[in-house]
Amino acid sequence: xxxxxxxxxxxxxxxxxxxxxxxxxxxxxxxxxxxxxxxxxxxxxxxxxxxxxxxxxxxxxxxxxxxxxxxxxxxxxxxxxxxxxxxxxxxxxxxxxxxxxxxxxxxxxxxxxxxxxxxxxxxxxxxxxxxxxxxxxxxxxxxxxxxxxxxxxxxxxxxxxxxxxxxxxxxxxxxxxxxxxxxxxxxxxxxxxxxxxxxxxxxxxxxxxxxxxxxxxxxxxxxxxxxxxxxxxxxxxxxxxxxxxxxxxxxxxxxxxxxxxxxxxxxxxxxxxxxxxxxxxxxxxxxxxxxxxxxxxxxxxxxxxxxxxxxxxxxxxxxxxxxxxxxxxxxxxxxxxxxxxxxxxxxxxxxxxxxxxxxxxxxxxxxxxxxxxxxxxxxxxxxxxxxxxxxxxxxxxxxxxxxxxxxxxxxxxxxxxxxxxxxxxxxxxxxxxxxxxxxxxxxxxxxxxxxxxxxxxxxxxxxxxxxxxxxxxxxxxxxxxxxxxxxxxxxxxxxxxxxxxxxxxxxxxxxxxxxxxxxxxxxxxxxxxxxxxxxxxxxxxxxxxxxxxxxxxxxxxxxxxxxxxxxxxxxxxxxxxxxxxxxx
Numbered sequence: 001x002x003x004x005x006x007x008x009x010x011x012x013x014x015x016x017x018x019x020x021x022x023x024x025x026x027x028x029x030x031x032x033x034x035x036x037x038x039x040x041x042x043x044x045x046x047x048x049x050x051x052x053x054x055x056x057x058x059x060x061x062x063x064x065x066x067x068x069x070x071x072x073x074x075x076x077x078x079x080x081x082x083x084x085x086x087x088x089x090x091x092x093x094x095x096x097x098x099x100x101x102x103x104x105x106x107x108x109x110x111x112x113x114x115x116x117x118x119x120x121x122x123x124x125x126x127x128x129x130x131x132x133x134x135x136x137x138x139x140x141x142x143x144x145x146x147x148x149x150x151x152x153x154x155x156x157x158x159x160x161x162x163x164x165x166x167x168x169x170x171x172x173x174x175x176x177x178x179x180x181x182x183x184x185x186x187x188x189x190x191x192x193x194x195x196x197x198x199x200x201x202x203x204x205x206x207x208x209x210x211x212x213x214x215x216x217x218x219x220x221x222x223x224x225x226x227x228x229x230x231x232x233x234x235x236x237x238x239x240x241x242x243x244x245x246x247x248x249x250x251x252x253x254x255x256x257x258x259x260x261x262x263x264x265x266x267x268x269x270x271x272x273x274x275x276x277x278x279x280x281x282x283x284x285x286x287x288x289x290x291x292x293x294x295x296x297x298x299x300x301x302x303x304x305x306x307x308x309x310x311x312x313x314x315x316x317x318x319x320x321x322x323x324x325x326x327x328x329x330x331x332x333x334x335x336x337x338x339x340x341x342x343x344x345x346x347x348x349x350x351x352x353x354x355x356x357x358x359x360x361x362x363x364x365x366x367x368x369x370x371x372x373x374x375x376x377x378x379x380x381x382x383x384x385x386x387x388x389x390x391x392x393x394x395x396x397x398x399x400x401x402x403x404x405x406x407x408x409x410x411x412x413x414x415x416x417x418x419x420x421x422x423x424x425x426x427x428x429x430x431x432x433x434x435x436x437x438x439x440x441x442x443x444x445x446x447x448x449x450x451x452x453x454x455x456x457x458x459x460x461x462x463x464x465x466x467x468x469x470x471x472x473x474x475x476x477x478x479x480x481x482x483x484x485x486x487x488x489x490x491x492x493x494x495x496x497x498x499x500x501x502x503x504x505x506x507x508x509x510x511x512x513x514x515x516x517x518x519x520x521x522x523x524x525x526x527x528x529x530x531x532x533x534x535x536x537x538x539x540x541x542x543x544x545x546x547x548x549x550x551x552x553x554x555x556x557x558x559x560x561x562x563x564x565x566x567x568x569x570x571x572x573x574x575x576x577x578x579x580x581x582x583x584x
Contacts, residue, residue, distance in 0.1 A: 065140035065164040068234040071243035075143040082137025085261030090309035097560040097583040134173035138166035146276040162225040195235040254304025264307040271301035318577040332521040333396035336506035345401040346528040353394035360388040393422040408471040412487030514565035527566040
């Protein structure tokens with residue numbers, strides 16, 4: 001075992017990594033929290049950032065609304081409230097898992113009655129008489145541009161917003177919209193004509209937003225947006241004078257890989273968003289160029305997704321283009337076989353150390369600009385190495401949260417190390433910093449070691465922990481040739497070391513079904529939340545007054561919800577994803 005070669009632990013460790021003895025008595029008190037915050041941030045980024053969805057490849061097309069949206073729209077979302085194809089039957093099956101009044105309300109005339117209530121106004125307008133006759137059941141929203149990140153002038157670059165409602169009877173839609181306009185009592189309404197359509201506008205700048213609110217009615221859409229120019233642009237795009245999102249090849253390629261019958265479609269120009277964020281960040285905080293560079297060319301460039309109902313589940317598919325040189329690979333990390341079967345949350349990603357180390361380097365570069373290189377140097381001198389080396393040894397990593405058999409919650413991290421010796425060294429150094437902080441007047445820390453079937457488990461116990469956090473009063477870790485295990489409490493690490501395949505999360509039938517539903521064990525990342533288990537864990541600790549309301553009004557709606565799972569896979573130059581929300 002790796003641990004057998006480690007030096008014995010001492011309450012007052014000597015400086016590590018060749019640090020000067022003079023450093024020992026002069027390390028500032030902020031070093032430990034700074035190190036902890038940066039390392040924790042990097043690990044969370046590394047574990048969670050890779051999580052996406054796993055798409056199934058069929059065919060599909062967008063609604064007519066996409067033909068009005070400029071091709072460079074940053075985001076677009078459309079909703080099929082008309083439940084096309086098999087979606088009405090599947091939605092009814094899905095609702096059948098909930099209380100009886102769910103289906104009877106959402107799939108019968110009761111829905112009209114429900115909508116008539118909020119839609120009613122003193123003039124007598126109703127959904128059933130003034131909207132339903134012309135509305136075809138499709139709705140869409142698009143964002144053109146991206147908001148500025150400059151805190152000094154947040155309105156300098158606000159996005160343009162376009163909202164579209166599908167029309168099946170233009171005359172009825174025009175009459176309804178005109179009635180709203182004439183009976184609203186709004187002043188300052190103006191009109192102009194463009195491409196044969198009348199565009200109405202009202203100044204909205206009094207609300208602090210430098211835009212008009214404008215609208216028009218076409219043969220197939222009610223168009224509403226932030227300004228006359230945007231509505232005119234939408235009309236021109238639809239007329240062929242400008243490129244539309246519907247004609248954008250990346251959008252079309254994405255749709256071709258999605259289910260044809262769906263209730264929602266989403267597209268995100270992620271390359272444009274990341275570039276805007278990068279530019280704004282570099283402008284607002286020039287010293288943060290390292291963080292900005294993390295956003296450059298690392299992720300999907302254009303994402304298209306969908307949602308549909310399939311019997312007992314809501315399925316969300318996603319397909320995205322990847323930049324050239326992407327290093328993502330599909331594989332089975334095996335980490336689900338290493339964590340307890342009672343895990344309520346599990347998230348794994350590959351090669352976490354690379355991303356986490358890059359994030360730390362970027363943060364340290366930013367700190368060096370804002371705090372001064374001398375203070376950053378003090379941190380790394382105290383550690384005897386650069387901070388990114390504390391995570392660079394991390395390979396495939398899984399973050400797990402659960403509730404053990406003793407009734408206490410636990411949080412754990414299980415990692416396949418790229419260098420087990422490096423992992424041992426860095427964990428010992430962090431442990432030494434905790435001990436040093438304790439001896440210098442910081443929080444009480446007691447470190448002890450114990451042998452567990454040939455593997456050393458180190459326990460770090462903290463003093464003065466509130467009763468509510470007693471489950472986290474100690475943290476343990478162990479390093480073997482193929483695993484690094486870190487967890488709260490005094491049983492997580494030993495449970496993982498002793499884990500049998502049958503008792504692991506991978507050995508549980510619900511988890512295996514969930515993983516199969518999102519593409520299987522070979523992937524680039526995996527995500528699982530046992531929603532039913534979380535509900536069962538939370539209900540017994542609800543206060544009595546809240547529990548009575550919960551039992552009477554909420555429980556029946558939550559009881560059918562089982563779990564949420566998601567995974568991503570690389571397919572050539574694309575990242576395909578799927579997530580499922582399953583009911584029982």
